[in-house]
Structure formats: C-alpha cells, structure tokens
C-alpha cells in the first residue's frame with residue numbers, strides 16, 4: 547500500500563468582501579484537482595513557480611488549511627475525513643519542515659523546550675501505564691525519556707546536547723534548519739513534508755542539508771514530500787517529480803525521465819530557465835521565454851490552464867478542453883493534448899512565439915527561430 551495517496555484534492559479559499567467580510571465574491575483555486583501517490587521510503591518532489599499552489603497542497607495534507615474536496619489517504623485513513631481531535635493525534639506521523647527556520651522557531655524558547663513541545667503535546671515517552679510508581683517518579687522518568695529522544699534527534703542532525711539550553715538566534719541558518727529537521731524527527735514520523743527546505747540557505751549549505759535529509763531517509767525509512775521552486779534541488783533528492791501549474795499537476799515522472807525528456811511545454815520552459823554549469827551545453831540549449839504573467843488562480847483560464855502562455859497552443863481544443871493527466875509511457879504522465887506531437891516536432895510553435903523560442907549557437911550567441919524547437923533540453 548502507498549503511504550500517501552491524494553485524490554482529486556481541491557483547496558479553494560473564499561474571497562470575502564463587505565464591512566464584516568460576510569460576502570463571498572469568488573474563490574482562489576489554490577489547489578484544483580490534484581491526484582498523486584507517494585510510496586513508502588520515497589521522495590516526491592513538487593515543483594512550480596511561486597503561487598502555483600505547492601505550499602497549500604502540503605498544508606492541506608496536514609489539514610492546516612481546509613480541504614474543499616478530495617481525499618488524502620495516509621495508509622488506510624482518509625485524513626480529509628478525520629475530526630479535528632483525531633487529526634491532531636494523527637499529525638505525529640506527518641511532520642513539516644519549513645522554509646524559514648528562524649521564522650518557524652520561537653525566539654524565546656530554548657532548543658530543548660522547542661523540541662520537547664511536540665513530545666509533550668502528544669504525550670510521548672515515559673514508563674508504561676501498568677508500572678507502579680508515584681506521580682513525581684513517573685514525571686521524572688517521562689522527562690528523562692523525552693530528553694533522551696530529543697538528544698537522539700539532535701545527534702542525528704549533527705548537533706549535540708549542548709544545543710538544548712541555547713536559543714535559535716545563537717545558531718547559523720544551516721544549523722537552524724537542522725533544528726527544524728530535529729523537531730520533525732523527534733516524533734518519529736513516517737512522512738515529512740519539506741517546504742522549500744533549503745531556499746533560505748546559502749548555496750554552500752544547501753547540499754549539506756539535502757545530504758542530511760537523504761541520509762536520514764535511508765537510516766529511518768522516512769518518506770518525503772519535498773516542495774521547491776528550484777528544479778535542481780528537487781532533482782537532487784526526488785524519486786518522482788511532479789510539476790504544478792496554476793493549481794494542477796501538468797507533468798509527473800521519475801526524476802531522470804522528467805529531466806531528460808520534459809514533455810509538457812510548461813516543464814520545458816521551466817527546465818530551459820535553469821542554468822547549466824557546462825558553458826558548451828549552456829550555449830547550445832533551447833530557451834523558451836514564456837509570454838505574459840501567471841493568470842490569477844481566482845479566475846483560471848478555461849480549457850488547458852496553460853493555453854494562454856503556450857507556444858504550441860492549438861485553437862479550440864486547448865482553449866476549451868481541460869487535459870487530463872494521462873500516462874504517456876511507463877510512469878511518465880502529462881496533462882497536454884498534444885505532448886507527443888509537440889515533442890516529435892509534428893506540431894510547431896505558433897508564429898507569434900518565434901522570438902521566444904531561442905537556440906544557442908554553441909558560440910555563445912543566441913539566435914531566434916520559429917521552427918521546431920528540438921526534442922527537449924539537454
């Protein structure tokens with residue numbers, strides 16, 4: 547059984563107006579029909595530009611925002627249907643690591659008390675109920691046990707018991723993110739949702755934190771949902787990558803497959819914007835410069851959500867019929883009516899996009915072409 551299976555998840559935030567905000571004049575469709583599955587022990591990377599709904603999806607899994615529709619199967623339980631108290635208890639199995647480690651750690655609490663908080667809230671640790679002992683002895687044993695769990699979590703992230711009495715501001719950004727990870731680990735969860743886990747860190751520290759997450763996954767059999775706008779980060783850690791655009795998944799594939807053969811025009815444009823360290827490759831590759839801004843999720847375009855910016859848009863069908871996320875080969879899925887024909891070059895970019903699809907010459911100077919754009923990024 548998969549650890550997490552999300553089916554047709556929707557999170558629509560009401561837009562309120564009126565003196566006391568009592569009129570709903572519309573909805574922000576932050577997540578609008580996402581289905582995805584995460585196998586136990588795997589990492590699912592979710593990418594997409596700011597505002598596409600990644601964070602809202604992660605928060606919906608934890609029920610930190612209200613789910614409008616859909617299911618979130620965690621093992622054999624649908625989290626979307628749990629009452630608040632049952633969900634609160636279930637949350638020890640699903641933890642979150644946040645983007646901004648400083649913002650998510652209370653500056654007035656020392657690290658010991660930050661890490662103990664979750665254990666105490668869930669009543670974890672201490673002697674079994676059937677052991678006879680006084681209240682005070684039980685309390686002391688519980689605290690001792692909880693402290694041992696906290697120290698174990700700190701050591702696993704490369705810190706020591708010396709951190710217990712110190713405060714968040716006394717640590718570097720990378721260390722604070724380690725503390726954020728320890729806070730999630732202390733509850734020994736099955737799933738950790740990492741929301742932009744390294745984007746607030748210096749590049750030199752990012753790899754260390756990503757390697758730490760990978761090491762912990764192997765040691766503890768953890769499952770991750772990693773949310774990031776940075777394709778390089780997601781590629782580094784993910785078994786499966788999903789690409790989101792305006793509240794929906796437009797493509798999903800194993801990391802290598804997606805990066806070698808991106809099929810959705812949006813994924814291709816995202817990939818083409820990632821710098822490549824090898825200057826020869828960098829010079830020779832395709833660039834797709836998208837036209838226009840991301841439409842508002844309060845008024846998404848009809849048909850394919852991407853049609854307003856798609857260089858390969860085909861009239862009628864793309865404008866009116868919303869493509870399903872369909873399997874094209876193996877585990878590679880794409881939500882585009884014409885993905886295969888675009889990839890093969892059978893469908894060419896529209897005239898008005900001629901200057902927006904750019905090939906390098908290999909000599910550093912880019913030239914524009916309105917003809918077929920190649921079979922993907924290299």
Ligand SMILES: Nc1ncnc2c1ncn2[C@@H]1O[C@H](COP(=O)(O)OP(=O)(O)OP(=O)(O)O)[C@@H](O)[C@H]1O
Nearest residue numbers: 559574576594595596597598599600601602603843
């Ligand atoms: N509580 C809320 N109420 C109303 N709208 C919201 C709320 N939270 C998010 N949104 C809107 O939902 C959309 C998706 O936001 P979300 O933060 O999930 O995107 P994201 O892809 O994670 O972007 P970022 O990386 O910038 O956080 C945005 O238009 C955002 O303004």
